[in-house]
Amino acid sequence: MDRLRLTALLGLTLLVACEAEPPPPPPAPPAPPAPAAPVKSPEEQKAEALLGKAKGLFQPLPTFMEKGGVRATDDQIALGRALYYETRLSKNQELSCNSCHDLATFGVDNKPTSTGHKGQLGGRNSPTSLNAALHIAQFWDGRAADVEAQAKGPVLNPVEMAMKDEASVVAVLKSIPGYEEPFKKAFPDQPDPITYDNMANAIGAFERGLVTPSPFDKFLGGDTKALNAEQLAGLEAFVDTGCIACHSGVGVGGAGYFKLGQAVPYETKDMGRFDLTKVETDKMVFKAPSLRNVTKTAPYFHDGSITTLDQAVTLMAKHQLGKDIDAATAGKIVTFLGALEGTVDAAYVAKPELPPSGPKTPKADKG
Numbered sequence: 001m002d003r004l005r006l007t008a009l010l011g012l013t014l015l016v017a018c019e020a021e022p023p024p025p026p027p028a029p030p031a032p033p034a035p036a037a038p039v040k041s042p043e044e045q046k047a048e049a050l051l052g053k054a055k056g057l058f059q060p061l062p063t064f065m066e067k068g069g070v071r072a073t074d075d076q077i078a079l080g081r082a083l084y085y086e087t088r089l090s091k092n093q094e095l096s097c098n099s100c101h102d103l104a105t106f107g108v109d110n111k112p113t114s115t116g117h118k119g120q121l122g123g124r125n126s127p128t129s130l131n132a133a134l135h136i137a138q139f140w141d142g143r144a145a146d147v148e149a150q151a152k153g154p155v156l157n158p159v160e161m162a163m164k165d166e167a168s169v170v171a172v173l174k175s176i177p178g179y180e181e182p183f184k185k186a187f188p189d190q191p192d193p194i195t196y197d198n199m200a201n202a203i204g205a206f207e208r209g210l211v212t213p214s215p216f217d218k219f220l221g222g223d224t225k226a227l228n229a230e231q232l233a234g235l236e237a238f239v240d241t242g243c244i245a246c247h248s249g250v251g252v253g254g255a256g257y258f259k260l261g262q263a264v265p266y267e268t269k270d271m272g273r274f275d276l277t278k279v280e281t282d283k284m285v286f287k288a289p290s291l292r293n294v295t296k297t298a299p300y301f302h303d304g305s306i307t308t309l310d311q312a313v314t315l316m317a318k319h320q321l322g323k324d325i326d327a328a329t330a331g332k333i334v335t336f337l338g339a340l341e342g343t344v345d346a347a348y349v350a351k352p353e354l355p356p357s358g359p360k361t362p363k364a365d366k367g
């Protein structure tokens, strides 16, 4: 081979070599060991699976229960807080919302039925005011649309606060000089803000902040350790027994109406929603209550006739689901219900100093 041909061949080879695959990279240094995948215990795996299921059935509490997406102002809340504790909104000036929905005891009075004006007993148990703004409607039968509408009821109810009429309530509020400014601030666009409706609007605004976050909310937020093993087993029993048919969502209840005694008749004289709608199928239909803080709100049922939570749970399984559950299962469910017990913000509910009466403020009427 002459030199020229050799060079040409070499060039061609090089050219071919250049177009060929690049040489393999030098062997990479040994990869650092992958971070050890945390070995999940069967318990953790179970808790995660249960969390996944629970997220489809329940939601954690909001920090404030807005009305139609609008947050109440701090001035409205402050006024509502005072009015919630205001005994001069009652005829004998001894009763306030807090008498029957005591914020120091989870928004209830723990009596079967409450004592109103002159010691009269109402026919139904006081539900808690905590988290109530979440409910589909207010009262056991849902006869008030929201907490603002609800707050207009008790003040004029003859067996509760027993005021004569709206005008006399407004007269009381106007006679207390210290309320003029707070009403103006709470309802700044209104020329004459001291009205019966605004009293109720302010109380409702305050109630919309009565949220009680619980370990169950932490759990729903993704912290699988927020519930202990017993509470998790109880959650499972609650779901598997079928309680979620009526007690689910953000309130773990409070979202719909059902017949008490749906599966097996339950004896009660109270006709529930029928009294309101006169529809035959509404007989003995009540709002399924929220089960938040239920460990603290004994006694139970619309008439306060059931003393213990174990009893309430066992009756529910029987009459609502047609299931006879044993004491152990009822106990498990009650343990789970304990995880719905939340924290009441002590500063938010603290009783403010109420403004003193003026010269025209009526005296208590015990008659």
Ligand code: HEC
Pocket (backbone or CB within 6 Å): 084, 095, 096, 097, 098, 099, 100, 101, 114, 115, 116, 117, 122, 124, 125, 126, 127, 128, 129, 132, 135, 137, 138, 139, 140, 141, 147, 150, 151, 152, 154, 155, 159, 160, 161, 203
């Ligand atoms: C004498 C006791 C008494 C007083 C005072 C009283 N309540 Fe009630 N409250 C009850 C009873 C009893 C019920 C249930 C009545 C029913 O469902 O028919 C109730 C129901 C409610 C509910 C509905 C909760 C739910 O889960 O449906 C709210 C909210 C409430 N009251 C707030 C208030 C406010 C605000 C005031 C003050 C303006 C007030 N209550 C004054 C006894 C009282």
Ligand code: HEC
Pocket (backbone or CB within 6 Å): 238, 241, 242, 243, 244, 245, 246, 247, 257, 258, 259, 260, 262, 286, 287, 288, 289, 291, 294, 297, 299, 300, 301, 302, 303, 309, 312, 313, 316, 317, 320, 321, 333
């Ligand atoms: C078909 C609907 C339905 C099912 C299913 C159901 N409940 Fe209820 N629950 C209600 C209704 C309605 C009430 C109100 C009863 C009344 O009138 O007093 C209620 C009341 C309760 C109360 C009393 C709360 C209080 O504040 O007085 C508890 C506790 C309760 N349910 C737990 C459970 C448990 C646990 C299960 C499952 C074993 C369950 N419920 C299944 C509809 C249901």
